[in-house]
Structures are given as structure tokens and as C-alpha cells.
Amino acid sequence: MRTSLVVLVVVALVGCEGALMSPGDPPIDSDGGIAPSVDGGSTPTPIDPRDPIALPYPESVLCPPVIESEGALSASFGERCAGCHGAGGEGGAEYPSLREVATLEAFVAAVRTGPEAMPSFAASEVSDEVLARDYAVLRGGSITSSGDPRCGAGYDPTRARSEAELDAVIARGMQAFRARGPRGSCAGCHAPDAIDLAAIGYSDATILRRAAPHVSEDDARAIVALVHAQRERHAIARPLHPDRFRPLQPGFEPLPPSTTPTPGLESDRRDTAFLESLRDDHDLRILGAPITTLDDARAAAEQLASIDLRTLRVGVLADRWTEDGFHGEDRRVITEWIPGIAREPREGMEDEWFALIDAYLAEPTPARFWAWYDRVDALSESWDAEGIVETTPLANELMRRKYLSVQLVSHMLRAREITPLDPWGGARGAARVPMRAQAIARNPFWIVGDAVRQNPLHCDTPSPCMVLPPEVDATLIEGDDAREEQSEQLARGWFWIGWQYDPAIIATEDARATITGDYFLARLLPRHKVHHAFLVARLMVEKARVDDGAWMHAEGIALAGHGRWASPRPFVITKHVETSFHQPPESDPRFAPRARMLANAARMALLLVRDELARTGTIYRRDETLAGARDMRVWLDRAEPGGDHAAFDAVLAEIEGLAAGATDLDDGFSDY
Structure with a gap:
């Protein structure tokens, strides 16, 4: 040896x-x-x-x-x-x-x-x-x-090698990267050619240490050499920091906890930091004076719609690419991108699997990426050499979605982009409607969060607990409290990432609770109350404006009616605050600003519903829309108890009068 x-x-x-x-x-x-x-x-x-x-x-x-x-x-x-x-x-x-x-x-x-x-x-x-x-x-x-x-080490052009030398190193490294060990191959969890390990600057010592349980020493060294060759071939002079880079973290970095005294945990202080950013950096209109005119409402909606969710810094944490208990007990967590269960080609399908991958790596175009990605489920399965993984089906589904997510971000890094490929392939407006199933399959991010939301790591919930393979479970911190926090953080982060790429939540999953944002909103309420209020207001605007009404008569669960204010769709996201706003204590710096955000969101919605009814003389599902408008009026009293809201009593009365004479556009296509 x-x-x-x-x-x-x-x-x-x-x-x-x-x-x-x-x-x-x-x-x-x-x-x-x-x-x-x-x-x-x-x-x-x-x-x-x-x-x-x-x-x-x-x-x-x-x-x-x-x-x-x-x-x-x-x-x-x-x-x-x-x-x-x-x-x-x-x-x-x-x-x-x-x-x-x-x-x-x-x-x-x-x-x-x-x-x-x-x-x-x-x-x-x-x-x-x-x-x-x-x-x-x-x-x-x-x-x-x-x-x-x-x-x-990043690429140093003063030490450049010939193409022939790089080809030889990469060929040997790829052989090692695809070699199956006890838990599958390295490529079964990472990018197919280790571009993720090249773009994210893991040290040689880290790669050797983490490869040791899976491959031989010679293969581990070949993988280190592969990573350096990829950095050279892709001219990666300064890789991303393994601890500080969080893929698809809005604004590249999470907001640090606020220094303003805030009761609760660190997440509460990050929520306060988000409030301060919305106020100081964005001058968010719904945090300002009461919205009283149609011009105010239009300006507030335009501002909300114009905020780029991919660059807006938030206090919700996206996961690191991988976690490593070697660096401390607090790093023994599942809140990472890399799956703990490898994907390998099904028996008899190896040739097609590697042919698609090799064609993509030879010419990494979006078309070739999707040709492989769209066949992942058909051609691969969870690696289960010892018959253990088949006993953990919930974990398999979580890791499958993570694997797909890893491939999207790896292509993003390879293509020198900062966002993943568009699941719609550039289609806009009405052209998107027949592509919805494809878009859902190409956006796995939300479902990673929902997998843990439905089946958390701790076993004190009505839902079945997510049982992990023993070798994965052994890497995590013990105890229900620690695992509950991991479940909550993972769900929040992946929900937020998924929302960035489908802001109206119409092509994330074919499920009513997803389309209404139900469980996403619920994950934010306990500690991220300002994030919750922002999401409510932005989601109202998105559902009222999505694709210029292209989904108005779309068939499917809870789809028809999107793209209008005079519709129940902007109001379906109010479920978790129907009876209580879940406000923080009055001593909390978030108390008054959050109430103002929700009150102004209600004013904005009422004014824009009235305007649309007056302009178009049409409504979608009259009774449900009126119920939503009346809920908005109740919000005002709840957010501003004792306030003078007579003007909005008049606005609501006008809405009810206009709705009575409006043409109802409900054609029964949608499963409401």
C-alpha cells in the first residue's frame, strides 16, 4: 500500500x-x-x-x-x-x-x-x-x-497543465468518483463530475477524510486530483467558502441577528433584523403610514411585486452544501444539500444512465441537462447494498429530492450562473399553463421542505417519524428537541427557496395546501412573524397578478381564478390568522410594525378589489371573494383595535354592491 x-x-x-x-x-x-x-x-x-x-x-x-x-x-x-x-x-x-x-x-x-x-x-x-x-x-x-x-487550493494559472495532462487526471478521477463503495458512489450524492467540490472550496484534507469510509486511499487521492483538475479546467481561482456559502440563500447571506433586544431565540432576532432591513433598506410602503387611496394601494402592490426574492436578504437560513460533525457537535445535522442516500442506475439501465450523463458533461447545455434530469427517476434508485434503505421509504423520498436539487445547483455552478435553470424553459403567460406538470417536476426545492414537514425527524407528532438509515442517523445530534429544530429549519429554508422560483405557488405541487401556502406560512409563525407578514402581502399580490390572468380558467386543484383581485385566490393565504394574528408580546419591537404590515395589506387588497370590480364588472366566485374581503375588514379591527376604519366600511359596502351586479366568471373548471 x-x-x-x-x-x-x-x-x-x-x-x-x-x-x-x-x-x-x-x-x-x-x-x-x-x-x-x-x-x-x-x-x-x-x-x-x-x-x-x-x-x-x-x-x-x-x-x-x-x-x-x-x-x-x-x-x-x-x-x-x-x-x-x-x-x-x-x-x-x-x-x-x-x-x-x-x-x-x-x-x-x-x-x-x-x-x-x-x-x-x-x-x-x-x-x-x-x-x-x-x-x-x-x-x-x-x-x-x-x-x-x-x-x-484555487486554480493558479502560473501552474497550468496541458489539456492532455488534465484529461488523464480527470479520467482517473472520474473512475474513482463513480466507483461504488458500501454506500454507493461519490457521484451518487454529488455532481456527476465533482464540479460542486471544485466550485465550493473544500480542502484536500477534508476531502480525504470524508472519502476514507467510502473509497480506497488511492481512489481518495484520485478524487482530490480530480477536484483540482476541475478547478483548473473551469478557471476557479477562488472557490466559494465551504462554511459561508449557502446555495440559493436569498441575497447570498442570511441576515445576522439584530442587536435590538428581542424576546425569544436567535431566529426571533433574525426576524427583527428582517424588519429593520425592510424599513431601512427598502422603505417598505406597507410598513409606513396607513394606505388610504387607490394610488397608495397600487404603489404598495407595485413595490411588493418589484422586490427580487432572490436578492432580498432574509433571516431564514438556507442550508450549507454539506455539514460536518468534525467541526463541532452543532454541525451534526441533516440541514444540508447533499443527500445521505446515494442514487445509482437501476440494474440493466447503466448504459443509458451514463450515456445521458456523459453527453451532458461533454456539452452541458440546458437541453442536455434536462434530458438527463427528466430521466433520473426512471433510470436510477436509492443504493441499497445491504437491504437497509428499503426499510426507510420516507428518507428515500427526501434524499431523492435532495439529489435532484443538488444537480440543479451543480449545473448553475458549472454554467457560471447564480440561479438554477428556468423550469418553464423561458415560456411566459398562457404558454405556461400546459407545461405545469413539467415545471412541477423540475422544481424539487419546496418538496424537500415539505417531506420533513410531513414526516419530521422527531417522533412526537401525529405524522409518522422519518426513520433514517442507521449510518445516516448516527451522524445526527440525539434528542427530540435538537431534531425538531433541524426539521423546522430544514422546512423553512427549503420552502423559502422553492417560493423564490414560484412566487405565486402555482407550479410547485399539485396540492391545495401547497397552492395556498398553508404549511409554509405555519412554519414562519412561531419565530419569523415579520417574514410571515411579508409573505402574506407579497403572496396576495402574486396571486392577483400571476401571468396576466393566464390561469383564470385553468383546470386543476385550486388553479382557476388566479390573476385577479376580485377572486378568492389572493385571500386563501389568510388561514392561519383567521382567529388570531399570533402577534409577539407588546414589548417586542416587532409588535407594532407587524400589525401595521397586516393592516396595510388588508387596506391595499380592499382598495384593489373595489377598483377591479368597478373597471371590469366581473368577479370570480362571488361568495368566496366577498368572504375574503370581509376577512380583510376584520383584520383592520384586529390589527388596530379602536382605530377609525369608517372609510373602509364604505369601501367594503361598495365592494358588496359592485359584486352583486358583477358577472361571475366561475365556469366550474377548477376543483376549488
Whole structure:
């Protein structure tokens, strides 16, 4: 067997002196870079040869740039290492050269852990920054990694290889990536060619450690080489930070908890931060003075519709690509993108499966992606070498949806985009209606959240508990409280992601509760009350305006009537606040602003219903629409008890009069 990387590094550093530090990847400094220098040495000069996969991500979610360093080795090196390894790290006698250590990650790990006969050095003795500079000098001036040991090496164009060399490395790596281990292949959970591991900057040490239970040592090294080859081929100079990048997180980063005192948990403080952002950054109209005129109502609706849900920073957390208990007990969670159960081709379908994948990888167009994606269910299944997975069908469904989601984001990264492919294929308006089933199949995000909503990880609910395969379950924190929180966070995050790509919720799932936003709204009420009020107001507008009325007579569950204000559809999202607004305590900074948001949403809706009735003389489902309008009037008294709402008594009376003479457009096509 080949000598392991750890052994090679240990041999290279035997004889150094210093204090002990706990093993593992060093912690990330608060600014995302390496810790401040506590030692001498030359000042590193950041270089950034190429933009990171040409994606407009903020600095805070990127790995730091590579470092170029010239000059002498540090004083620490002279004091602690030169005595054995030579003044220039050239080695001698039984002490090998330090100039041959393969990566910065391996160099830092060996210094920190001091395995076998080698003493270890704590960060208080020699900082990560000093180690990075010394490594750069030892390697001839330019390091092969970022300045953050948690991040792997980005592509350095000064070390470019020939296409033939890359082809050979990728071919060997793909063979290892597709090799089936006890729990399936690496490709069964990741992108088919590891582009996700290339774009997201996992370190060599992390990849080797996490691959060890699944593949041989030689294959693990081949996969590391594959990742580096993909970074070179795709010119990924600065990968995304494994801890800070949350795929499809609105605005790229979640809002940090507010510093305003707020009763409750961290999620409540993030909700307060969302309130402050809506007020200060967006000047949200429904947070302002009472809406009293039609112009006010139109302006409020236009503003709500214009907010880009994909860039709006929120306090709801999207999951990281993968979690890793190696970095702490709080990271032993299922709130991650990577599925815990691999997908592998069905017996006898391997040739078609890999033919579709290889055709896509050779020419990664949307058409070739969908040709493969649309056949995933027919051609693949959960890997179950030991007959255990078949006993966990609910987990299988969750992981299937995660796998599909992983492929959409992996294509996004490969294509240098910041959003997934359009499930409608560019169709707009009425052209979308016959494509609804296809669009639902191509938007798996919402259903990931709903799978855990229906079948949570804790077993104190009426629904069946989601039982995971033992090897997956063993990676999670024990206890109902911890698992309930994981279930809630996963549901909220994936619901919000799904909503971004179907803001009117008409092509997410063929189910009434989904179309009405029922369970999404319920997940927000306990801790994300301002998010809930925003969702209610925005969803009203979306359902009243979607596709310019193209769904007005669509057949299907709860579809007809979308695209109008004078319809029950904008009001079906009020279910969870019919009897109570679920307001926070009056001492909570969210109390009055949230009441104002809901009151102004009601005013906006009433004024726009009256306007549409007056302009068109038509209504959809008269009785249900009037019930919704009357609910809005009740909201005003509940949100502003004791307020003067006589003007809206008059608005409601006008709505009732106009509705009585309006033509009802209900044609019975829809299962209401």
C-alpha cells in the first residue's frame, strides 16, 4: 500500500518543538482570513488571477485569495524547525525536505497535531499566517492554497497543465468518483463530475477524510486530483467558502441577528433584523403610514411585486452544501444539500444512465441537462447494498429530492450562473399553463421542505417519524428537541427557496395546501412573524397578478381564478390568522410594525378589489371573494383595535354592491 499523506507529512516535520493544539481544521477568523501575524516574515501580497467562476458572489462567501510571498523564512521556522530540516527546509539525514509537502492544508495539519514523534505547535506559538508564508517560501514563492486552511487550493494559472495532462487526471478521477463503495458512489450524492467540490472550496484534507469510509486511499487521492483538475479546467481561482456559502440563500447571506433586544431565540432576532432591513433598506410602503387611496394601494402592490426574492436578504437560513460533525457537535445535522442516500442506475439501465450523463458533461447545455434530469427517476434508485434503505421509504423520498436539487445547483455552478435553470424553459403567460406538470417536476426545492414537514425527524407528532438509515442517523445530534429544530429549519429554508422560483405557488405541487401556502406560512409563525407578514402581502399580490390572468380558467386543484383581485385566490393565504394574528408580546419591537404590515395589506387588497370590480364588472366566485374581503375588514379591527376604519366600511359596502351586479366568471373548471 502507498504511504499515506499523513505519514509523509509527519516524516517531513519530525524533530520540531512546540506546544500541543487539538487536531482538526483550524477555526476561521472572524473576517474569513487567516489569523493576524504574531511572528516575523515577509508581508503576503494577495493575488487574484481570475474571478471565481465569474459569479458575482460577495467577498464574504469566497475563500481568501492565494498568497504570493517572497523573502526569508520566519523566525519561528529558524527557532523550531531549521535545527532538523535545515535553514531552508531542505532536509538532511533522517529529516526529509519540507519543500515537497503537497499542500498548505497538510503542512498546517501536521504542525498543529504533531503526530507520532513530532512535537506540535499551537496557534499562539506560530500563526496560520506565518505558516502560510513559510509554506509559500518553501514551495518557491507561491502557495497552492488559499490563506484559510478550511479552504482548498484555487486554480493558479502560473501552474497550468496541458489539456492532455488534465484529461488523464480527470479520467482517473472520474473512475474513482463513480466507483461504488458500501454506500454507493461519490457521484451518487454529488455532481456527476465533482464540479460542486471544485466550485465550493473544500480542502484536500477534508476531502480525504470524508472519502476514507467510502473509497480506497488511492481512489481518495484520485478524487482530490480530480477536484483540482476541475478547478483548473473551469478557471476557479477562488472557490466559494465551504462554511459561508449557502446555495440559493436569498441575497447570498442570511441576515445576522439584530442587536435590538428581542424576546425569544436567535431566529426571533433574525426576524427583527428582517424588519429593520425592510424599513431601512427598502422603505417598505406597507410598513409606513396607513394606505388610504387607490394610488397608495397600487404603489404598495407595485413595490411588493418589484422586490427580487432572490436578492432580498432574509433571516431564514438556507442550508450549507454539506455539514460536518468534525467541526463541532452543532454541525451534526441533516440541514444540508447533499443527500445521505446515494442514487445509482437501476440494474440493466447503466448504459443509458451514463450515456445521458456523459453527453451532458461533454456539452452541458440546458437541453442536455434536462434530458438527463427528466430521466433520473426512471433510470436510477436509492443504493441499497445491504437491504437497509428499503426499510426507510420516507428518507428515500427526501434524499431523492435532495439529489435532484443538488444537480440543479451543480449545473448553475458549472454554467457560471447564480440561479438554477428556468423550469418553464423561458415560456411566459398562457404558454405556461400546459407545461405545469413539467415545471412541477423540475422544481424539487419546496418538496424537500415539505417531506420533513410531513414526516419530521422527531417522533412526537401525529405524522409518522422519518426513520433514517442507521449510518445516516448516527451522524445526527440525539434528542427530540435538537431534531425538531433541524426539521423546522430544514422546512423553512427549503420552502423559502422553492417560493423564490414560484412566487405565486402555482407550479410547485399539485396540492391545495401547497397552492395556498398553508404549511409554509405555519412554519414562519412561531419565530419569523415579520417574514410571515411579508409573505402574506407579497403572496396576495402574486396571486392577483400571476401571468396576466393566464390561469383564470385553468383546470386543476385550486388553479382557476388566479390573476385577479376580485377572486378568492389572493385571500386563501389568510388561514392561519383567521382567529388570531399570533402577534409577539407588546414589548417586542416587532409588535407594532407587524400589525401595521397586516393592516396595510388588508387596506391595499380592499382598495384593489373595489377598483377591479368597478373597471371590469366581473368577479370570480362571488361568495368566496366577498368572504375574503370581509376577512380583510376584520383584520383592520384586529390589527388596530379602536382605530377609525369608517372609510373602509364604505369601501367594503361598495365592494358588496359592485359584486352583486358583477358577472361571475366561475365556469366550474377548477376543483376549488
